[in-house]
Amino acid sequence: MPTSTPSSRDAALETSVFWERFKTEIIVALIIVAGFAGYRFYSDRRAAAASALVAGAKNAQDYQQVIARYPNTPAGADAYLLLAEAQRSEKKYAEANATLQVFITKNPNHEFVSTARMAMAANLESMGKSDEALSMYQQITSAYPNSFNAPLALLSQVYLLKTKNQIEEARRICETILTQHRTSFWASEAAQELRLLKPSGLSQPAATSTVPPFLAAPTRTPAKPSMPQGAPTPK
Numbered sequence: 001m002p003t004s005t006p007s008s009r010d011a012a013l014e015t016s017v018f019w020e021r022f023k024t025e026i027i028v029a030l031i032i033v034a035g036f037a038g039y040r041f042y043s044d045r046r047a048a049a050a051s052a053l054v055a056g057a058k059n060a061q062d063y064q065q066v067i068a069r070y071p072n073t074p075a076g077a078d079a080y081l082l083l084a085e086a087q088r089s090e091k092k093y094a095e096a097n098a099t100l101q102v103f104i105t106k107n108p109n110h111e112f113v114s115t116a117r118m119a120m121a122a123n124l125e126s127m128g129k130s131d132e133a134l135s136m137y138q139q140i141t142s143a144y145p146n147s148f149n150a151p152l153a154l155l156s157q158v159y160l161l162k163t164k165n166q167i168e169e170a171r172r173i174c175e176t177i178l179t180q181h182r183t184s185f186w187a188s189e190a191a192q193e194l195r196l197l198k199p200s201g202l203s204q205p206a207a208t209s210t211v212p213p214f215l216a217a218p219t220r221t222p223a224k225p226s227m228p229q230g231a232p233t234p235k
Helices: 008-055 060-069 074-089 093-106 113-126 130-143 150-163 167-180 187-196
Strands: none
Touching: 060 074, 074 093, 074 113, 093 113, 113 130, 113 150, 130 150, 150 167, 150 187, 167 187
8 A cells, every 4th residue: 555645734733833843952052153253263363363473573562562462373473472482582581481481381282391491401401500400301202202302302402411510410311311212313412422421430441451361472681791801700
């Protein structure tokens, strides 16, 4: 027996019933989609404007303007790093470190956090705070052991340890670089430093002959001087 197809009136009725039942959910979903699309459009335009502004920045004041106008954009994050570098070039090391710390606090998962910490340690060195710089380099190697900054942080420790005459510790770190970061750009520098660092308390052994005694040439005894002919024999 052939089945009857639903009439257009039945389909319209079902659509009407469906709309009445789910119209609230549908309207909310449409608002969310439209809002997200609008937010993306706004964010993209804002990010583009921030990028253009930071590209044209030339000095610390320009970078501060980018940060003030676009604080939560990628370009705004970059502006913190560029501002810190501008401050460092003016020998404002403490201010540069304060800027870098704000960058780290606001962007804890940024890919350049370890780079920011390296810059902070270098600024501490420039201020003569070698102990604090050494501690920060050690923190970097501990917190970011697989980052591209790890071998450089280790090598920076070597230079500071040399000034403190901690030769054995410096040698150990060079060996760590050659073991854990042998493909790094800094491995060759670590190898060179290791060759220059002589172990403390190691004296040069005296040179000894390697010829077995039974093969050594016999000791020659000096010949007695011959007496001239006709000379009296000594009594």
